[in-house]
Amino acid sequence: MSLLEITDLAVHFDTEDGLVQAVRNISLTLEEGEILALCGESGCGKSVTAMSVPRLLPPGTTKLTGSIKLDGRELTTLPEPELRKVRGKDVSVVFQEPMTSLNPSFTVGYQIAEVLRKHEKLSRRAAMDRAVELLELVGIPAPRRRVKEYPHQLSGGMRQRVMIAIAVACSPRVLIADEPTTALDVTIQAGVLDVFRDLRDRLGTAIILITHDLGVVADIADRAVVMYAGRAVEQAPVAELFARPRHPYTLGLMKALPSAAVNGRLAEIPGMVPSPMSDPDECAFRARCPRAQDDCAASRPLLVRQAADHVAACFHPGEQP
Amino acid sequence: MVWFILRRCGSAVIVLFVASVLIFLGVRALPGDPAVVMAGEEASPAVVEAIRHEFGLDKPLPAQYVDYVTQTLSGNLGRSTQDQIPVADILAERLPVTLELSALAMLVAIVVGVGSGIVASVRRGKFADYVATGFGLAGLSVPHFWLGLLGILLFAVTLRWLPASGYVPFTEDPAANLQRMLLPALVLGTGFAAILMRQTRSAMLGALSADYVRTARSKGLAESKVVGAHALRNSLTTVVTVLGLQLGALISGAVVTEQIFVIPGFGKLTVDAVLTRNYPVIQAVVLVTVIGYVVVNLLVDIAYAYLNPRIRLSGGGHG
Numbered sequence: 001m002s003l004l005e006i007t008d009l010a011v012h013f014d015t016e017d018g019l020v021q022a023v024r025n026i027s028l029t030l031e032e033g034e035i036l037a038l039c040g041e042s043g044c045g046k047s048v049t050a051m052s053v054p055r056l057l058p059p060g061t062t063k064l065t066g067s068i069k070l071d072g073r074e075l076t077t078l079p080e081p082e083l084r085k086v087r088g089k090d091v092s093v094v095f096q097e098p099m100t101s102l103n104p105s106f107t108v109g110y111q112i113a114e115v116l117r118k119h120e121k122l123s124r125r126a127a128m129d130r131a132v133e134l135l136e137l138v139g140i141p142a143p144r145r146r147v148k149e150y151p152h153q154l155s156g157g158m159r160q161r162v163m164i165a166i167a168v169a170c171s172p173r174v175l176i177a178d179e180p181t182t183a184l185d186v187t188i189q190a191g192v193l194d195v196f197r198d199l200r201d202r203l204g205t206a207i208i209l210i211t212h213d214l215g216v217v218a219d220i221a222d223r224a225v226v227m228y229a230g231r232a233v234e235q236a237p238v239a240e241l242f243a244r245p246r247h248p249y250t251l252g253l254m255k256a257l258p259s260a261a262v263n264g265r266l267a268e269i270p271g272m273v274p275s276p277m278s279d280p281d282e283c284a285f286r287a288r289c290p291r292a293q294d295d296c297a298a299s300r301p302l303l304v305r306q307a308a309d310h311v312a313a314c315f316h317p318g319e320q321p
Numbered sequence: 322m323v324w325f326i327l328r329r330c331g332s333a334v335i336v337l338f339v340a341s342v343l344i345f346l347g348v349r350a351l352p353g354d355p356a357v358v359m360a361g362e363e364a365s366p367a368v369v370e371a372i373r374h375e376f377g378l379d380k381p382l383p384a385q386y387v388d389y390v391t392q393t394l395s396g397n398l399g400r401s402t403q404d405q406i407p408v409a410d411i412l413a414e415r416l417p418v419t420l421e422l423s424a425l426a427m428l429v430a431i432v433v434g435v436g437s438g439i440v441a442s443v444r445r446g447k448f449a450d451y452v453a454t455g456f457g458l459a460g461l462s463v464p465h466f467w468l469g470l471l472g473i474l475l476f477a478v479t480l481r482w483l484p485a486s487g488y489v490p491f492t493e494d495p496a497a498n499l500q501r502m503l504l505p506a507l508v509l510g511t512g513f514a515a516i517l518m519r520q521t522r523s524a525m526l527g528a529l530s531a532d533y534v535r536t537a538r539s540k541g542l543a544e545s546k547v548v549g550a551h552a553l554r555n556s557l558t559t560v561v562t563v564l565g566l567q568l569g570a571l572i573s574g575a576v577v578t579e580q581i582f583v584i585p586g587f588g589k590l591t592v593d594a595v596l597t598r599n600y601p602v603i604q605a606v607v608l609v610t611v612i613g614y615v616v617v618n619l620l621v622d623i624a625y626a627y628l629n630p631r632i633r634l635s636g637g638g639h640g
Binding site for chain 2: 054
């Protein structure tokens, strides 16, 4: 049994324009101590997939089907009070926006201590002492002073480290990191990734890393799931994926990496993402795909085994465009 | 924080100085020579001159201003032209009445307004939200005097639960005092409750969709903590600002409310003084109002700094 098992997860949002299908029947697993990357462009459903685990999506308008099991325990039907014991304790989240994700009215120490007092039932003082240790753990200098400061006194990189300190405070089984480095300077990115690696090594935390940056994936992830239009289109260990990408979309993403630029120009994937409102029975990537043929319009390709532990959803898989 | 408060006190003193100059000049700018008025039409120029000298009116304006400030600071606000009672004594009698009425009205406004604003924002689009916003619209639209008359009709005339009007000092009979203050406080507080409700609701709606609220939820905190601590704390700055701004309206509201319920307060004093051209009283009333404003704004600024660490720690601030 895997630590986290997501089976046939589908997420719809009820909007004024109709039903938006953000995630369409995703299945994936996460092992203990594993760093799994969810990648793809904006709107492909990677964040929605991950936020479904602690059910942090807007409650009124979200329709969620399928199964999410943590250690064999079903989370999708767990009552809200039970789920609150999971959030921040077993499953915690580092959000994308370090500038706005911390409450401006409370000290960073209070905000870290809060989660410890809730889940570990620590006293105010013990929680504060632990907050200092956590700030030290995530690499913030002078933690004893910083713990009494407010978010506006800290830089973006430091705030992100505070977010990480909150997320790891109760030694979670699963840490969801939603674009944790996107808003940060390149020089700070590497440091934040080191913090994640360190956590995994020390606490055995499994990490779901949401990113559109394949450079980050290559740097830190063990396995990657490439998503397109709400579905997984390719899934493989990172070394395998970079060595032998099978899906044309994965290939397109890799060519769009700055290191892969030819004559100083980045390759782009032509065309647009299909509408999230409709879901015709065809390959969603067809209109943008250089390999598209008649059969791609006839039915939707399913994930097919390409190599050991490597699947791709394409009728014409291959490493060449 | 101490430095911040000192700086705010400093600017409060400057505002008071400017206000006192304006009041002083305003009274001097009124048509007519006060010495002639006091001496009477028939008095000889020598008598007028003597009076002018006695009251220091022959001195240059700056010297007169210094006299005015020294006398005011020593509690001498002059005598009422109606009955020759010292203005300071009149204020000492009237001011506490209005302060009590205003405080009770504020209490009503904060409890009802902030409370219903929070409920409305949490239950957005639901029944409770419609009830609260409906109350907000009605509370803003209904004039004080009409609401007061309706209240008297319903609670005093028809149901006979409360006395229609009158005033008993709190020190004499606390129960009777509160019984008579209840209806005026509700009437005066309704409008503010409506304003506070709308402000709280919109500030809370903004806060509830903020990223830090999502962070709070991701920690597994109970919804009461998410709303009551994380969202409310950031909404309170707006609420406190509105509270301070509305104080002027509270004073004018007190004037009307005191008229309706025949409460011998500051508002009624103001109206009577204006109607009888009782200049010393008007002058004192304006001065007290200004002081009230300055003090409340000072308190609002301090509360603001307390709630918002960005202001507190920079030592500066706005306004």
